[in-house]
Amino acid sequence: MSAELVLSGAIFIGLAIIIPIVMIMTVMLGPRSDSAAKNDPYESGIKHVVGHADQKFSVKFYLLAILFLIFDIEAVFMYPWAVSLRELGVFGLIEMTVFILLLLTGLIYILKKGVLNWR
Amino acid sequence: MQDLMAILPLVATGAGAILLMLAAAFESFRKEGISIMGIGLFAFAFFVQLAVANSGSFAPYSGVLNGMLATSTFTKVAGLIILACGFFSAIAAQAYFTQNKGFVLEFYCLMLFAACGMLLLTMAAELITLFIALEIMSLAIYALVGYDRKSVRRSEAVLKYLMLGAFAGAFYIMGTVFIYAGAKSTSFRVITDVIATTGFLSNPPLVGGAFLILFAFLFKAAAFPFHAWVVDVYDGAPLPVTGFMATAVKTAVFAVLANFLMISSDLQAAWVDYLFYIAVFTMFAGNLIAIAQNNLKRMLAASGIVHSGYLIIALVAIQAKTFTGGAMLFYLAAYALATLGIFAALSYLAGEEERRVSFDDFKGLARVRPYSAACISIFLLSMAGIPPTAGFMGKFYIIASAFQAGHVSLAILGIVSSILSMWYYLRLIVLMYFREPEDRFEVAEMTLAPLGTIILAICVFAISFYPVVL
Numbered sequence: 032m033s034a035e036l037v038l039s040g041a042i043f044i045g046l047a048i049i050i051p052i053v054m055i056m057t058v059m060l061g062p063r064s065d066s067a068a069k070n071d072p073y074e075s076g077i078k079h080v081v082g083h084a085d086q087k088f089s090v091k092f093y094l095l096a097i098l099f100l101i102f103d104i105e106a107v108f109m110y111p112w113a114v115s116l117r118e119l120g121v122f123g124l125i126e127m128t129v130f131i132l133l134l135l136t137g138l139i140y141i142l143k144k145g146v147l148n149w150r
Numbered sequence: 151m152q153d154l155m156a157i158l159p160l161v162a163t164g165a166g167a168i169l170l171m172l173a174a175a176f177e178s179f180r181k182e183g184i185s186i187m188g189i190g191l192f193a194f195a196f197f198v199q200l201a202v203a204n205s206g207s208f209a210p211y212s213g214v215l216n217g218m219l220a221t222s223t224f225t226k227v228a229g230l231i232i233l234a235c236g237f238f239s240a241i242a243a244q245a246y247f248t249q250n251k252g253f254v255l256e257f258y259c260l261m262l263f264a265a266c267g268m269l270l271l272t273m274a275a276e277l278i279t280l281f282i283a284l285e286i287m288s289l290a291i292y293a294l295v296g297y298d299r300k301s302v303r304r305s306e307a308v309l310k311y312l313m314l315g316a317f318a319g320a321f322y323i324m325g326t327v328f329i330y331a332g333a334k335s336t337s338f339r340v341i342t343d344v345i346a347t348t349g350f351l352s353n354p355p356l357v358g359g360a361f362l363i364l365f366a367f368l369f370k371a372a373a374f375p376f377h378a379w380v381v382d383v384y385d386g387a388p389l390p391v392t393g394f395m396a397t398a399v400k401t402a403v404f405a406v407l408a409n410f411l412m413i414s415s416d417l418q419a420a421w422v423d424y425l426f427y428i429a430v431f432t433m434f435a436g437n438l439i440a441i442a443q444n445n446l447k448r449m450l451a452a453s454g455i456v457h458s459g460y461l462i463i464a465l466v467a468i469q470a471k472t473f474t475g476g477a478m479l480f481y482l483a484a485y486a487l488a489t490l491g492i493f494a495a496l497s498y499l500a501g502e503e504e505r506r507v508s509f510d511d512f513k514g515l516a517r518v519r520p521y522s523a524a525c526i527s528i529f530l531l532s533m534a535g536i537p538p539t540a541g542f543m544g545k546f547y548i549i550a551s552a553f554q555a556g557h558v559s560l561a562i563l564g565i566v567s568s569i570l571s572m573w574y575y576l577r578l579i580v581l582m583y584f585r586e587p588e589d590r591f592e593v594a595e596m597t598l599a600p601l602g603t604i605i606l607a608i609c610v611f612a613i614s615f616y617p618v619v620l
Contacts, residue, residue: 033354136172143175143176
């Protein structure tokens with residue numbers, strides 16, 4: 032147990048030392064060249080990248096993505112339940128009904144709040 | 151059936167939260183209606199918890215939902231304290247929003263969700279369940295702190311809290327991974343058995359896991375190395391939310407901290423020395439911060455750190471064999487009463503947009519509003535630990551338990567810290583009674599908050615006569 036721990040710890044510590052040393056050596060010993068063409072985001076071809084990468088998105092994209100995630104997880108959660116439905120019996124059915132009803136109240140809430148109105 | 155009984159308060163709180171969420175979505179309910187519903191639902195959940203706590207045996211029952219949850223007298227009483235905190239915070243919030251703008255209809259719904267997470271947290275007997283409970287609680291609290299997006303101070307507070315809280319959550323998850331590696335299970339019962347067979351200190355993953363998990367809990371409890379966020383976050387949050395965070399969150403976190411340490415006496419024994427120093431540093435760091443404050447809210451936040459220190463003394467002193475948590479719960483109840491009382495009083499005294507928050511703003515309050523000043527004085531004396539208030543009895547039980555466990559130096563340091571804390575509690579009383587008033591302390595409308603304050607002030611005396619079995 033502890034021998035493996037020490038060994039794996041030694042490997043990580045070794046890597047943590049060697050990698051920075053190699054990187055510093057590269058900077059110190061290697062040849063360097065700067066030119067406008069080299070510092071471009073795309074070295075050849077595209078001259079003008081359209082817009083800034085950090086432009087603002089409308090919050091409705093995030094909302095929609097989060098809602099998709101929630102109902103997606105719901106679907107994923109139902110697969111193992113469906114496979115083992117016979118063993119779970121009535122108890123499992125009731126539990127899943129409660130779960131779906133809870134999500135349904137969430138759906139009603141977001142519908143009433145107008146989250147899904149794409150303005 | 152017994153499972154259902156055990157989680158009935160949880161169901162009541164969660165259903166109440168969903169009900170309020172739907173009510174907030176439909177236009178027909180307005181601010182006043184939602185406030186009354188929120189207060190009523192907290193009261194309902196409290197009585198459900200009370201009924202559950204009084205029914206059935208007091209023996210620990212550890213098999214709820216296949217061992218995911220465990221209930222005992224300790225968790226039941228912690229749940230009662232949490233729901234009572236929610237009730238009085240809701241009353242304070244109703245008064246607060248008659249004078250402050252920026253009310254969102256989901257406010258009480260979020261409070262109930264937070265309470266739901268806290269109840270689950272006190273009962274959790276499995277590491278993943280515990281994490282989900284921690285997140286239910288934390289996410290609701292983050293939203294409550296920063297619900298007013300237009301305010302810069304709220305945004306600053308929520309950003310600090312969210313970032314550091316996320317770090318604590320990450321520590322917790324990493325600790326869970328280590329413990330799973332060491333014990334091959336996340337269930338508390340299995341971990342107990344594993345420690346009993348292999349020993350705690352001879353199992354490196356368990357040691358590391360417990361270390362990281364306790365880090366996360368100590369962060370939430372505002373213990374010494376992780377106390378820096380408290381003052382800014384409590385200051386930035388709206389008054390009723392600060393009261394709720396300072397009391398209910400602390401109760402839930404200390405309940406789960408005690409439950410976790412109780413997994414094994416080996417684990418507790420390995421941590422006693424460190425908890426000893428954490429307790430001492432928490433008390434004295436909190437006192438030093440509190441003495442330097444001119445803002446009442448920041449002083450109360452810093453004094454919250456000091457009270458965490460006393461509660462950690464109780465953690466040092468508990469013995470795994472005879473754990474009842476009586477001293478800790480009594481202290482939490484006493485602290486919650488006093489803190490909620492002050493925040494309830496402040497939420498109707500602070501005026502529009504929390505104008506009156508510094509010590510000087512409360513000069514001469516006793517002349518203009520004698521009853522409010524008297525209530526605040528009672529709460530401050532209880533926090534300082536003057537007999538015959540509940541705060542005195544709470545400190546008495548904690549320090550007595552430290553003596554019983556043989557930590558005499560810790561008990562003495564606790565008393566010294568208590569004397570130090572008189573400085574900033576009594577300062578406000580002096581300002582309220584012995585200075586000329588400069589302000590008229592007008593109050594906008596009649597609300598429930600003054601009544602709640604008086605009830606809390608009576609409770610401060612009432613519960614100090616309620617004996618606790620150490």
